[in-house]
Amino acid sequence: EIVLTQSPGTLSLSPGERATLSCRASQSVSSSYLAWYQQKPGQAPRLLIYGASSRATGIPDRFSGSGSGTDFTLTISRLEPEDFAVYYCQQYGSSPPEFTFGPGTKVDIK
Amino acid sequence: QVQLVQSGAEVKKPGASVKVSCKASGYTFTSYGISWVRQAPGQGLEWMGWISAYNGNTNYAQKLQGRVTMTTDTSTSTAYMELRSLRSDDTAVYYCARAKATVTTIWFDPWGQGTLVTVSS
Numbered sequence: 001e002i003v004l005t006q007s008p009g010t011l012s013l014s015p016g017e018r019a020t021l022s023c024r025a026s027q028s029v030s031s032s033y034l035a036w037y038q039q040k041p042g043q044a045p046r047l048l049i050y051g052a053s054s055r056a057t058g059i060p061d062r063f064s065g066s067g068s069g070t071d072f073t074l075t076i077s078r079l080e081p082e083d084f085a086v087y088y089c090q091q092y093g094s095s096p097p098e099f100t101f102g103p104g105t106k107v108d109i110k
Numbered sequence: 111q112v113q114l115v116q117s118g119a120e121v122k123k124p125g126a127s128v129k130v131s132c133k134a135s136g137y138t139f140t141s142y143g144i145s146w147v148r149q150a151p152g153q154g155l156e157w158m159g160w161i162s163a164y165n166g167n168t169n170y171a172q173k174l175q176g177r178v179t180m181t182t183d184t185s186t187s188t189a190y191m192e193l194r195s196l197r198s199d200d201t202a203v204y205y206c207a208r209a210k211a212t213v214t215t216i217w218f219d220p221w222g223q224g225t226l227v228t229v230s231s
Contacts (some may be wrong), residue, residue: 033216037155044205045147045155047219056219089153093218097169099145099157099216 002093004102012075012110019076021105023089027067033092036065036074039104040085048087049074076107084109112136114222115208121228122196128190130134130225132206133167140164145209145218146180146191148202161189176185196229203227 001024006071013019020023023034031052037045049065052072062077076083117131128211133142146158161180163219168180179192191205209217 025211032214035217039155044221045207045218045226046221047217050217051215056217078181090155090157090216090218092211096172098171099160101155103149103154 002035002091002100003095003100004089004091004100006089006102006105008105010108011104012048012108013079014110015079015081017079017081018042019083019107021074021076021107023067023072023074023077023102025070025091026071029033029072029091029093031068034067034072035090036039037090037101038083038085039088046089049109077105082105111210112209112220114150114220116204116206116225119226119228121230124197124229126196126229127192127194128196130204130206130226130227131190132222134187134189134208137208140184143144143209143211144180144182144189145207145229146178147205147207147218147221148198149205149224150202158191158204159176160211163189185221193227196227198229201227201229209210 005024007022034052036049038078039045053065064075086104086106088104111134120128121122139173140163145160161168163182181190205221207221218229
């Protein structure tokens with residue numbers, strides 16, 4: 001079973017700053033099967049990135065994803081007020097065939 | 111627009127069952143799957159399972175095998191998730207999400223608004 005670890009647990013930044021979020025897998029993950037979601041308080045998660053680096057429809061280009069193997073990164077180039085939220089990475093593994101989420105990184109206002 | 115609308119909040123006693131519905135609109139229902147994800151209060155996301163709306167094939171999280179059943183009704187574009195033998199730690203917000211899962215990609219988008227299930231004696 002693949003376990004996802006996200007770091008840091010909390011990232012305190014100011015609007016306009018760059019955010020770099022890490023997602024590390026316990027074993028190699030296909031880039032095709034790595035996604036990122038944003039969740040704001042009281043709301044459902046929203047898909048940001050799929051296939052490790054492809055932005056979902058309507059997602060601003062300040063959000064970008066990268067990585068391969070066991071190390072993946074979500075970067076927000078310049079934080080806007082609406083970007084302060086919790087971010088989860090997700091992977092699909094075939095043995096067993098299950099989806100798993102990381103524990104999340106909270107980006108809050110410094 | 112693509113939308114998933116879930117049924118309302120439920121309060122259940124330990125040992126009971128709950129069935130949550132998820133009505134899809136704005137897309138061809140049978141072209142995607144539906145995945146269910148839950149979130150306990152103040153906690154992260156936990157994947158529960160997936161059902162193909164095309165052929166009804168299912169894949170459940172090992173942790174929930176034997177207690178969960180996912181079904182679809184293609185005539186109404188509605189998916190259902192039933193969880194049995196409820197315990198207090200099943201208290202959570204339950205989400206459905208349109209799911210794409212192929213050999214080249216996976217994603218869940220969009221998500222329903224969530225259904226709070228409270229298990230309490």
